[in-house]
Every structure is written in structure tokens, then in C-alpha cells.
Amino acid sequence: MLKVVIWHGMGDTCCNEASIGGFMENLKELLPDTFIYSLNVSDSESELVERKNSYFGNVNEHVDFVCNKLRDSDIYPHLKNGFNALGFSQGGQFLRAYVERCNDPPVYNLITYGAQHNGVSTVPGCVNDDSDFCERMKMLLSANVYSSFIQTHVVQAQYFKSIDYYDEYLEKSNFLADINNEREEKNPKYKENMLSLNKFVMIRFEDDDMVVPSTSPWFGWVDDFEENLPLNKTDGYNEDWLGLKTMEKENKLDFLVTPGGHVS
Template structure:
């Protein structure tokens, strides 16, 4: 009992970031259920811009800056926090981690639910029907998606990783190649990535929204097709340890957990039961 009380007294705050086409209020159910199990936890439920529209029309860089403002404006987060990012929110948390963790407040533990950490692609062998992308992307080709106007106008294009056009992706995708340290290599970003104690990555083979679903575990489609998926260990960026994922994994600090749930079940009793144990840091 004494140990439990001590853990709760030292419980770090939690920052939650909502997903694409959402607003912060849609995370309230998750917040309430977590508080039922950890009554003393402080939770900051962040908003990007005006919520739903901002996740579509705002670049990922600007969305990350909005998240940072939310964090900086809360003095209760000054000593660090556990990060939880749902879907697009997981990408934003990754952006904050790599760009700003050395400046603080620091992410102490990194947790995501069905986040497109390895990027997103659908539209050839892999259908886009029902996926978590703006419908307009279904009808656009890489030559258009990777133009500056589209990269500026539609946020999710900033992590659209087209396996048939990786040269265009590397040269013109506005955000994810930077996080992967493929372009403009930054040792500081790698150091920042390595700073949390654990990466807890919830994904699901029944997700149905992100493509491929293994992107939740840094997986990607193999080159020039969209049927075979490479695990994170099979990727060049992992082998070269460009942003620190190999080091983290070999140190036992990456946990890949298959929930068996669909993309929208982030606030269910089943998922909260899986999540809560990872919110207590010993």
C-alpha cells in the first residue's frame, strides 16, 4: 500500500493529443476513465487550432507548434510529462519529441494509439475506402501531393509516404523525412528521440484506418508496391539507426502491443485497461 501511495504521489502529468478530424472534447471520455483508475493524475487535453478543421488545413509543423504552445502554457508540465497521442496526435507528439524535447518540458514516456509513425499510404493495391485520410487524397497522384501548395494546404500530406515515388517523398514531403533524419540530419533530434524511458506503441491488425496498420509500429510498405509491409527492423532508417529507433529497441525500450481493436476504440474500457498500467512510472 505504501508503495502504491508513493507511486501516485510521484505520478507524472499526462498530455493527450487528439486525432485527425477531431477536437479535444472527443478525448474527454478517455480522460474520465483514466482518472477513475488513477484519481490523482493531472491530465492536459490539448487542442490544435480549432480542432477538426485545423488537423486538415494546418501543416503538421504548425500543428506541432500548437501542441507545444499548449504544453508551454501549462506550468504543471514543467518537470516533464507522459505523452499520449491518438492517430494524427501521435505524429504530433513525435514532432514535439524530436524538435523540442531538449528545450522542455520533456516527454518522459511516449505512448501512442494507432499513430501513423511510419507514414501513410493507400490507393493502389491498398484501398483508401474508410481510411483516416481526407477523401481528396484518393484522387491525387504523387506529382500533385508532393507539390508545395498541397504540402502547405493539407496537413496529412506531410507524412504521405508513397512507396512508388520515394524520390519525390524524400525531396518534397514537408515533415516526415525530417523526423526520419533522411534529410537535414540532426544529432539533436536523434538525442531527443532517445530521451524517453519507453515507447509504448499500441497498434492493431483490425485498425482499419491507418495504412499500413503496422505504421503504428514504424512499419512501412516496401519499395514500389503496397502489399508487402516492412517491419521497423527491416527498414534502412532502422539499420542505419538514423533517428535512434534501433538503439531504443535493442535496449528494450520499445513495446509493440496489438490491441485487437479498431481505430475508433481508443476510449473503450478494453483499451483503457491496457493503457493505465503504462501511465505509472516507477
């Protein structure tokens, strides 16, 4: 039986009929013998609480909750021999963190849709949006994005990667700098767990205007002139911080493009 675990994106919930819930139903119709489990990051049954958790909270605590949920609950017997992980938008990098930090039960294939693997340089979804919400989020991030409070309370700040203040990002990032093994002291477990994957499939959206820079879903970034920089031109790839260079040599990486806007 195929086993699938899903982590939803920003502003969504585990089982929203208009998004993840509908996707699950379609998957069950296509593959009727599939076991599917869609994640929340708390035990609350309130959709409002889960949507709030996708914007506010400590991402490290969210990942810890999922690690414990999959390992120590009645879900474990279904997944103990391994499962396929599907991450939508920010759920993609969060599931990758699960692989790197826990991976018990183990992930067989990791598939991410529009994930911000190398971070974002502006508020996701607010590039051309002047709504009150976006204005408040932009203010929070631009004012003091690397303060301890913002880094432990605003989810999107925890994968915000400053183009101009990279050293401050390395020092104070609560989440992304660690799971990307960007700091001087590398965590060998992260690389080892990534190399255990059978496949790591990274899907970006052709007309994505939510993720900036647009190369981030494939671990790309920007150069000193803020031009798109592909994965194989980054230090993280060439120094193999997460094993991505090794994985590519072993044919474990797939880079796919799908039409449309972000998770459309």
C-alpha cells in the same frame, strides 16, 4: 502526481465527450490524482475549428504552437518536471515531433495508438470509402500531393509517403521526411531527444483498415513488392536515424497489439 498530455486524432477535438473527453473521464476515475491536459492546435474554443485543423493547416505550425503552449503558458508549472504523452492516430506522430523538436517540458514516456509513424500510402480511412469527402481527398493527394500548396495546407498529405515516388517525397515532404530523419543530412537533436525517453510504446490495432500500410504504427513499411516490411528490416532502423535500434537494445521500445479497428 502522474502528468499526462494527450493529442487527439483526425476529425476529433481535445475534449470531445464521445472520444477523448470520455477517455479523460475514465482515466481520472482510474487514477484520480492524475493531471491531464488535452491539446488543441489553436486558441480557438470552437470544436468546429479544431476539427478543421485536424484536416487542414501546416503541421509544423501546429507542432510549434504546442511547443510554445506547453513551455510558455500556465500549463508549464504542472509539466516542468516531465510528463507522459499519449497520441491517438496522427496525434502520435505529432507528439513524437514535439519530443524531437522541443521536449521542453520533457516527455518521460511516449505512448502512441495507431499512429502513422512511417506515413501512409493512401488517404487514412478512405480505403473502402467512396464518399464525396474521400473522393476529394484522394483527388487532392493523387493529383499533386507534393506540391508546395498541398504540403502546407492538407494535414494528411504531410505524412503521405509515396511508394513509387520516394525521391520526390524526400525532397518535398513538409513534415514526415524531416521528423523521420530520412534525408541525407540527419538532425542529431532528433535522435538525442528520442533516446532521452524512458519508454516509447507503439500500439497498433489488429483489424486496422485505416492505416496503410498496416506496419506503419510500428515504423514498418513495404518492400519493392509491397509486402509488409518490419521495422528491423528498414534502413531507418539499421542505420539508427532516430535511435530506435539503440532504444530497442536498451529495452525502451514496446510493440503492442490491441483488438479491433482503428482507435475503436
